[in-house]
Amino acid sequence: MIPLDTALTFFGFAVALAILPGPDNIFVLTQSALYGRLSGIFVTLGLATGLIFHTSAVAFGVAAVFETSQFAFNTLKYLGAIYLIYLAYKAFRASGTKLDNENPPKEPWIILYRRGLIMNIANPKVTIFFLAFLPQFVDPQLGAIVPQFYQLGGLMIIATIIMFTSIALAAGILGNWLRSSHTAMLWMNRLAGSIFIVLAVKLAFAKK
Numbered sequence: 001m002i003p004l005d006t007a008l009t010f011f012g013f014a015v016a017l018a019i020l021p022g023p024d025n026i027f028v029l030t031q032s033a034l035y036g037r038l039s040g041i042f043v044t045l046g047l048a049t050g051l052i053f054h055t056s057a058v059a060f061g062v063a064a065v066f067e068t069s070q071f072a073f074n075t076l077k078y079l080g081a082i083y084l085i086y087l088a089y090k091a092f093r094a095s096g097t098k099l100d101n102e103n104p105p106k107e108p109w110i111i112l113y114r115r116g117l118i119m120n121i122a123n124p125k126v127t128i129f130f131l132a133f134l135p136q137f138v139d140p141q142l143g144a145i146v147p148q149f150y151q152l153g154g155l156m157i158i159a160t161i162i163m164f165t166s167i168a169l170a171a172g173i174l175g176n177w178l179r180s181s182h183t184a185m186l187w188m189n190r191l192a193g194s195i196f197i198v199l200a201v202k203l204a205f206a207k208k
Contacts, residue, residue, distance in 0.1 A: 002142065002151050010137045010152055014159035023202075027119055028164045030195055032171035034091075035107065040168025042109045046116025047164065048157045053121050055153030058130045059146045077204065080122030084200035087115070091193035 002010075018025065024047050032040025120126060130153075138148045 002137065002139075002148050006137055006139075007151070007155060011155045011159055013133075014156045015163060018159050018163035023123065024120060024160075025164055025167055026195060027116070028167050029171045030191070031112070031115075032168040035112075037168050037172030038109075039107065039112050040171060041165055042112035043116035043119075044161060044164040044168055046113040046118075047120045048116075048160045049113075050117050050120025050126075051153060051157050051160060054127045054130045055134070055149055055156070057127045058134055059149035059153075077122075077124050080119075080124075081200040081204040083118055083122055084196045088193040088196035088200065091196060092190065 028040045028044055028047070031043045134149055134152050137152055138145055142148065
């Protein structure tokens with residue numbers, strides 16, 4: 001088990017990293033503003049679950065494949081970019097939809113959860129980041145390494161849920177205003193679509 005001081009230090013870094021603007025928290029922000037707080041929270045849970053995949057990849061050495069194989073890295077990042085373009089397409093199509101001023105559009109929670117999960121898993125840079133970041137806090141002298149990786153991954157998940165849920169709740173306030181204005185909602189959808197395209201291009205051209 002990792003020492004308490006190591007856990008606290010790691011958790012502090014994890015919180016700071018979650019605050020920094022990036023694809024995941026921007027994704028939560030736009031989904032919450034458009035569709036309400038609960039939507040952002042379910043997306044957050046999907047994103048957080050994706051971190052289990054990246055933690056496992058590092059713990060069992062799969063991340064080394066992405067680091068050494070350009071083909072594997074490119075395949076995953078292009079799939080992620082295609083998914084973001086699909087989300088952009090849906091956002092632009094929604095821009096012309098007449099909205100209910102009292103209730104945000106509803107989507108099944110499983111779709112929102114899956115959206116966050118795919119968004120996170122399809123970004124190989126997260127795995128590469130975990131490969132560089134997590135081992136710094138692992139000490140072989142403390143026992144088995146794999147459980148230590150999962151303890152660190154768990155702390156990262158907790159930090160992500162706390163910070164991203166805060167973003168979702170704050171963005172939900174913005175969403176209340178957006179839903180009172182058809183024009184504002186239309187432009188917010190267009191902004192969300194544009195953000196997805198930018199993120200897709202950024203991911204497509206990402207290098208290891």
